[in-house]
Amino acid sequence: MPALSEATIKLFRTVSTRATVQGEGGLLTGEDPSAYNSSDPLRLWIIQVGVIIMMAQLLSLGLGRIRQPKVIAEVLGGILLGPTAFGAIPGFTQHIFPQDSLPYLSLVANIGLCLFLFLVGLEIDASIVKRNARLSVVVSLAGIALPFGLGSALSLPLYHRFIDPSVHFTYFMLFTGVAYSITAFPVLCRILTELKLLDTTVGIVVLSAGVGNDIVGWTLLALSVALVNAGSGLTALWTLLICVAFAIFLLWPVKRVMLWLARKTGSVENGPTMFYMTVVILLLWGSAFFTDIVGVNAIFGAFLVGIVVPREGGLAITLTEKLEDMVSIVFLPLYFTLSGLNTNLRLLNNGITWAFTIAIVALSFTGKFGGCTLAAKFSGFGWREASTVGSLMSCKGLVELIVLNVGLEAGILSQTVFSMFVLEALTLTFLTTPLVSVLYPPERRVRASGQLVRRTTAGGEDGAESIDSKSPAEDGPWRYRFTVVLDKLEHIPGAMALTQLIIPVPSSPSGITSVISTSETVDLKKPEVTVDALRLIELSDRTSAVMKSSAADTLIFTDPLLGIFRMFGELNDLAISTSLSVVPFDDFSHRVVDHASRHASQLVLLPWLPPTSNYQNTMEAEATPTTPKSPRFEHNPFEAFFGSLSRADKSASVMNSQFVRGVFAQSKSDVAVFIDTGDRSGAGGSQHVFFPFFGGPDDRLSLEFVVQLCLNPRMTATVVRYIKRDVDAAPLERPEGVYGHEKEQNPTLRALVHRDDTLSIRSTAFPDTVYGQPNTQTRMQSETADSVTWNKYASFNPDSDIPSLLRAALSRIHFSELPTPTPLRAAIQRAAIIKKTHTRLLIVAGRSKRLAVESHHQELKATSEEYGASGEVVRKTIGDVASAMVVSSSASALVVLQAAIPAE
Numbered sequence: 001m002p003a004l005s006e007a008t009i010k011l012f013r014t015v016s017t018r019a020t021v022q023g024e025g026g027l028l029t030g031e032d033p034s035a036y037n038s039s040d041p042l043r044l045w046i047i048q049v050g051v052i053i054m055m056a057q058l059l060s061l062g063l064g065r066i067r068q069p070k071v072i073a074e075v076l077g078g079i080l081l082g083p084t085a086f087g088a089i090p091g092f093t094q095h096i097f098p099q100d101s102l103p104y105l106s107l108v109a110n111i112g113l114c115l116f117l118f119l120v121g122l123e124i125d126a127s128i129v130k131r132n133a134r135l136s137v138v139v140s141l142a143g144i145a146l147p148f149g150l151g152s153a154l155s156l157p158l159y160h161r162f163i164d165p166s167v168h169f170t171y172f173m174l175f176t177g178v179a180y181s182i183t184a185f186p187v188l189c190r191i192l193t194e195l196k197l198l199d200t201t202v203g204i205v206v207l208s209a210g211v212g213n214d215i216v217g218w219t220l221l222a223l224s225v226a227l228v229n230a231g232s233g234l235t236a237l238w239t240l241l242i243c244v245a246f247a248i249f250l251l252w253p254v255k256r257v258m259l260w261l262a263r264k265t266g267s268v269e270n271g272p273t274m275f276y277m278t279v280v281i282l283l284l285w286g287s288a289f290f291t292d293i294v295g296v297n298a299i300f301g302a303f304l305v306g307i308v309v310p311r312e313g314g315l316a317i318t319l320t321e322k323l324e325d326m327v328s329i330v331f332l333p334l335y336f337t338l339s340g341l342n343t344n345l346r347l348l349n350n351g352i353t354w355a356f357t358i359a360i361v362a363l364s365f366t367g368k369f370g371g372c373t374l375a376a377k378f379s380g381f382g383w384r385e386a387s388t389v390g391s392l393m394s395c396k397g398l399v400e401l402i403v404l405n406v407g408l409e410a411g412i413l414s415q416t417v418f419s420m421f422v423l424e425a426l427t428l429t430f431l432t433t434p435l436v437s438v439l440y441p442p443e444r445r446v447r448a449s450g451q452l453v454r455r456t457t458a459g460g461e462d463g464a465e466s467i468d469s470k471s472p473a474e475d476g477p478w479r480y481r482f483t484v485v486l487d488k489l490e491h492i493p494g495a496m497a498l499t500q501l502i503i504p505v506p507s508s509p510s511g512i513t514s515v516i517s518t519s520e521t522v523d524l525k526k527p528e529v530t531v532d533a534l535r536l537i538e539l540s541d542r543t544s545a546v547m548k549s550s551a552a553d554t555l556i557f558t559d560p561l562l563g564i565f566r567m568f569g570e571l572n573d574l575a576i577s578t579s580l581s582v583v584p585f586d587d588f589s590h591r592v593v594d595h596a597s598r599h600a601s602q603l604v605l606l607p608w609l610p611p612t613s614n615y616q617n618t619m620e621a622e623a624t625p626t627t628p629k630s631p632r633f634e635h636n637p638f639e640a641f642f643g644s645l646s647r648a649d650k651s652a653s654v655m656n657s658q659f660v661r662g663v664f665a666q667s668k669s670d671v672a673v674f675i676d677t678g679d680r681s682g683a684g685g686s687q688h689v690f691f692p693f694f695g696g697p698d699d700r701l702s703l704e705f706v707v708q709l710c711l712n713p714r715m716t717a718t719v720v721r722y723i724k725r726d727v728d729a730a731p732l733e734r735p736e737g738v739y740g741h742e743k744e745q746n747p748t749l750r751a752l753v754h755r756d757d758t759l760s761i762r763s764t765a766f767p768d769t770v771y772g773q774p775n776t777q778t779r780m781q782s783e784t785a786d787s788v789t790w791n792k793y794a795s796f797n798p799d800s801d802i803p804s805l806l807r808a809a810l811s812r813i814h815f816s817e818l819p820t821p822t823p824l825r826a827a828i829q830r831a832a833i834i835k836k837t838h839t840r841l842l843i844v845a846g847r848s849k850r851l852a853v854e855s856h857h858q859e860l861k862a863t864s865e866e867y868g869a870s871g872e873v874v875r876k877t878i879g880d881v882a883s884a885m886v887v888s889s890s891a892s893a894l895v896v897l898q899a900a901i902p903a904e
Contacts, residue, residue, distance in 0.1 A: 033047070034095050034096070035095075036098045036101050038100070044101050045105065045108075047096065048096060048097065048101070048105060048337075049330060051081070051096060052077065052078075052081065052333045053330065053333055055077035055081060056070075056073055056074045056336075058077075059072075059073035059074075059076055059077050060073035060074075063076075066433075066434075067195075067433050067437075068430060068433060069187050069190050069191060069397065069429065069433075070328075070541060071184075071187055071397050071398045071429065072426060072430055074332060074333050074336040074398075075336050075339065075340065075401060075422070075425075075426055076426065077333065077337065077340070078333075078338070078339050078340020078341065078343070079343050079345065079422070080340070081096075081097070081341065082337075082340040082341040082342070083341070083344040084340075084344055084345040084346060087341070087344075088346075097341060102338075102341075105334060105337075105338065109331065109334040109337075109338050110298070110335075112330065112331020112332060112334060113299055113332075113335050113402070114284070114285075114288050114298055114299055114301075115284075115302070115326075115327045115331060116327050116331065116332055116335075117299040117300075117302040117303040117306065118284055118302040118303065118305055118306040119186075119306065119323060119324060119327060119543055120185065120186055120214075120303060120306060121302070121303045121304065121305065121307040121309075122306040122307075122309055122316045122317075122319060122547070123185070123186060123316075123320070123543060123546070123547055124185070124211050124214065124215070124306070125211070125551065126211070127311075128207055128208050128211055128550070129212055132205055133208075134379075135205045135208070135209075135379050136205060136208030136209040136211070136212055137212060138375045138378075138379055139205060139206075139372050139375045139376055139379070139389060139393070140209040140213045140216065141375075142371040142372055142374065142375035143183065143209065143213055143368055143371050143372040143375070143393045144181040144213060144216055144217070145181075145371065146367045146370060146371030147180040147181045147364065147371060148177040148178070148180060148181040148367075149177075150180060150363045150364075150366065150367040151173075151176045151177040151178075151179065151180030151181065151363070151364070152173050152176065154359065154360065154363055155172055155173040155176040155177070156169075156173075157356075158172075158176065158360075158417060159172050159173075161352070161356065162356075162416050162417050163413075163414055163417065164414065170227075171227060171228050171410075171412050172412055172413075174220075174223075174224040174227065175224055175403065175406075175407040175412050175413065177220075178220045178221050178224055179404060179407075179421055180363075180364050180367055180368075181213075181216075181217060181367075182217040182221075182396065182399050182403055183210055183213040183214065183217070183368070183395060183396070183399070184395050184396055184397025184398055184399040184400065184429065185210045185211065185213070185399065186397070186398070186399070186546075187395055187397030187398065187399075188206065188207070188210045188393075188395050188397075189207070189210070189546045189547075189549075189550060191392065191395060191436070192206065192207060192550075193539055193545075193546050193549045193550070193582065194433075194539070194584070195433070195437065196442070196583065196587070197392075197436075197445070198549055198550060199447055200446060200447055201381075201385065201446050201447070202381075202385050202388050202392075202440065202445070202446075205376070206389055206392045206393060207550060209389075210393070213393070214399070217399070217403075218303060221403055221406065222240075222243060222296050222297075222300050223236075223240060225295070225297050225406060225410070226240050226243065228410045228412060229295040229296075229410075235295075239294055239296065242294050243291065243296055243300070246287075246290065246291070246294075246304075250287065250304050250305065250307075250308050251304070251308060254283070254308055255308040255310075258279075258280075258283075258308055258309060258310055259310040259312065261276060261279065262276060262310050262312070262313075262315055263312075267315060268312050268315055269313060271315075271318045272315065272318060272322070277319075280305070280309065280319065283305050284301075284302055286301075287301030287302065287305045288301040288302045288305075289301070291304075297406060299402070311554075313558060314551075314555065316547070317544050317547050317548060317551070318544075320542075320543055320544040321542070321544045324544055328541070328542070328543070332398070335405075336401065339404070339405055339422065342415060343415075343418065343419045344415060344419055345419055345423065347415060347416045348416070348419060348420065353416065353420070356420060357420045357423060357424070360420055360421065361423070361424045361427050361428065364394075364424055364428060365394050365428055365431075368393050368394035368428075369387075369391060371390075372386075372389050372390040372393040372394075373386045373387050373390030376389040376390065384439060384440060384444060385446065387439050388436055388439045391431075391432060391435045391436050392436060394428050394432065395428065395429055395432040396424070396425040396428045397425065397429045400421070400425040401422065401425055404418055404421050404422060404425070478711075479502075479602040479603045479670070479705075479708065480528070480529045480530070480602065481529075481532075481600060481601050481603075482499070482502060482529075482530070482532070482601060482602065483531075483532045483534055483592070483595060483596045483599060483601040483603075483604045483605065483669075484498070484499055484532070484533050484534065484565070484605045484607075485534050485536065485592055485604065485605065485606050485607070485663075486533055486534065486535050486536070486561045486562070486565065487535070487536040487537075487538075487588070489560075489561060491607040491608075492561060492564055493676060494607030494674050494676035494893075495533075495565065495607045496565070496568050497674065497676060497893065498605050498607065498672070498895065499531055499568070499574070499605065501709055501712075501715075501842075501895075502529070502603075502708070502709070503572055503574055503712075528575055529574065529575070530575045530576075530577065531569065531574060531577070532576075532577045532578070532579060532595075532599050532601065533565045533578045533579070534579050534581065534591075534592065534595050535559055535561055535562050535578065535579065535580040535581070536581055536583070536591065537549075537583075538582075538583075538584065538585045538588075539582050539583050539584045540584075545582060548582050549582035552581070556578055556580040559580060562578045562580065566578060581595070585659070588659045588662070589660075589662025589663045589665075589666060590666065592604060592606075592663050592667075593666040593667045593668065593669075596668075596669045597668055597669070601669050602669060603671070603672055604663065604669050604671045604672070605672050605674065606660055606663060606671065606672070606673045606674070607673075607674050607676065608656065608660060608674065654873055657874070657876070657877040660877050660878075661876065661877050664877075664898050667898075667900065667901065668900055669900050670899055671897065671898045672705070672897045673878060673895070673896045674893065674894075674895050675878070675882075675886070675893065676893055677889075677891070677893060677894075687714065687715055687838075687840040687841075688716050688717065688718070688841055688842070689709055689717035689841075689842045689843075689844055690717070690719075690720075690830065690831050690834050690842070690843050690844070690891070691703065691706045691717065691718070691719045691720075691843070691844040692720055692722055692823070692827040692845065693719055693720065693721040693722070693790065694721075694823065694846070694848065694854055694881065695782070695783065695786040695854075696782060696786070696846060696848050697782065697785075697850060698846030698848050698849070698879075698897055698899050699846035700786060701897050701898070701899040702844050702846045702895075702897045703719065703789060703790070703793060704789075705844060705897055706719060706844050707793060707806070707809050707810065707813065709844075710809040710810070710812045710813055711805055711808070713808075713812075715812060716812045716813070716838075717812060717813040718814045718816075718830070718834060719793075719794070719813055719814070719815050719816075720815075720816050720817070720818055721790060721794075721815075721816070721817040721818070722818055722819075722820060722823035722827060723817065723818065723819040724819075724820065724821065724823055724854050725820060725821060793810060793813070794815035796810055823854070823856070823859070824856050824859045824860060824863055824880070824884040825863065827881070827885070828863070828884060828885070828888045828890055831885065831888070831890035832888075832890060835890065840892050841890070841891050841892050841893075842891060842894070842895065843885050843890060843891035843894045843895070844894075844895045844897070845878075845879065845881045845882040845885065845894065845895070845896050845897075846879070846896070846897055846898070847882070847897065848879050848880065848881060849879055850898075850899075850901075855880075856880035856881065856884070857880060859880075859884075860880045860883055860884055860887075863887060863888070864883075864887050867887045867888055874886060878894075878896040882894060882896045
């Protein structure tokens, strides 16, 4: 009788034939809560689940640090809870896992296994195989044929040594061959994603071959189970034919009906409705029941239903998101614990047994690695790529454990042979990640040629371009290739606002045209301004995240954030190309830097927001009358960075700042961070820019950025160069109101060589961004460049022979210089004066962490105390000048720039 049906019937008989009702006493009656009680099995079940989950989570914490999949922790936890380790403690098994309680545990575990196989079916995408049919079929067949042959050969001595003669050798040979030929597709997907191999030629071929291998492996297992349960060849043939007919019925008529129902109920556009979910669950258990009663395990019916669920509109991913947490946290660890309870490594207690175990491991790896490696080599791969394919395909994981458990329940495998094969599955799965890391390091990887990104042209037409086909053009005076990073819906307004600032002037939508008046007029047409929107999705431990990673080429067309940004580009006649990447959060900054380098981006645009709960806190604060302790503005959206936050908000703020600082530290392109206050007052009118210039490469970049912004006729700017002087030598700043190009008389730039204090600040959470210590020569070169850049723009003659667009931009900028002992305070005061006449004030600041002329750390500390704020995380992220503007709530928005770090 199949396992699921047998367990259910056994439980029903136990409950129905109970003569008396046992007591329902609790702790107060002196009853042991861990004692098994057939009338109340829930108590012991809860204890068992708690022990199993805690063991799996503790092991996964340690194994996760060495990049091992979670399945190893779950299987190892089950083995430790079994007779191998904890089971040897007197009384442990009798109290925690008594024999009478195992049917309840087994029933729940098998329910979870059916749900898991349903998720595996959802994870399989036939389109992956179709795109790489030739290579995947060759590698998949080689990875099945050779291991199956080696497993069948090894089954002969194993059978004579460890298997009861009453078991048919043919059945044992089938299970051994299937166990050898299987590849754990779910674990393989996770390893490919975590090692960033999905966009490489190796990753694409392995993923495709894994799908084919998985389907063939489950088919062979179904055939083996049918043979064992049938008892005769003719009955097995009828069972197999019924299963084939049922599979065809599901894959064609039922699949079409499910797609029609999904569209009819709106599940494709808006996610599965309650009615659609009900139909899917009923179909799942109905299919599992049918395959169980015809003589094949219930898991095959669940697996088939997962395959027939439509993939359109990301429906399969959404369904996975609704089920995966309960399956992965509760059900799967239960199943693996049952496997562990049946695994007794103490039975491997002599040399012959260990020799067979080593032979099982060696032949299993040789068959998979050798077959797939040779197939990949003959298909055109080099030896390095081919051996990586073989290493990945040798991953066994939980799929082989399912095969082994089916064989153990059917009585085909003895407990000793079962333990041998469990150890083999653990060993090969454990070796996969380190072996691939050695054979195929990042610098040796070959990305898939012809990988396409979606591109929306200025005219609104869709096209495609190869991300590897771009060759960077010669840099001109303006930046025209940008990468915009999108990771949250809240960042869309900031990304749009920052992109809007860099859009070309309306009179020249197709490029930047400069007119130089010499003896003749020459039009210099720069390349079209292009923006690449990079959508980042965090890769978590969830199966749905792995599915998103493997389906990135289709999600790029349905992702709502990218859809919004594409429409924004069409409305503004802006060329937008979109890319999508699913990576762990710790790799966000590396992926942004790598993407910008591959796309030859000249400026990376990062939107940044304070924690959203701050707005609620601010509203509550405004509703409560308080006495102000400082000259703080009534509403400062950045208060979240400095005020009292919940622990979750603080953690989110620190993690976001870590991401931004990671981009700053690694980027070989210029970087701009746009900080949006959410202040929309005065929207629709002209916008004014205020830029306090102090010197250094970041400030020089910021000055050029301000000039480029003022190419737009609706933008005006005030640029003040602040020079730190002693009190007696500091004249007062002139009042605002006169626009033009005026300077203080005889300005002198003091060449102060200060070591930036931020380089020595220590953080208990995350380290600050540290750059190489500059020498006197680099300091002098930087100061000279400051003077040249400042004079280039601030001292231009309106009647001089310069490009007309540059002349128009500079005419909208007011330049001045101001010596002062407190430059940050002076900049805050100037911003406050400007804000009285320009409600839409954008402040531009250099991050100034590298080659800064002055250190503002002490003045920023005093300013923060004056405004009742202290934000070390913000200071480390955006620098002293920008932090002072944030503390004082001086701007409607803030842009912080860092110049590209020169290659060493």
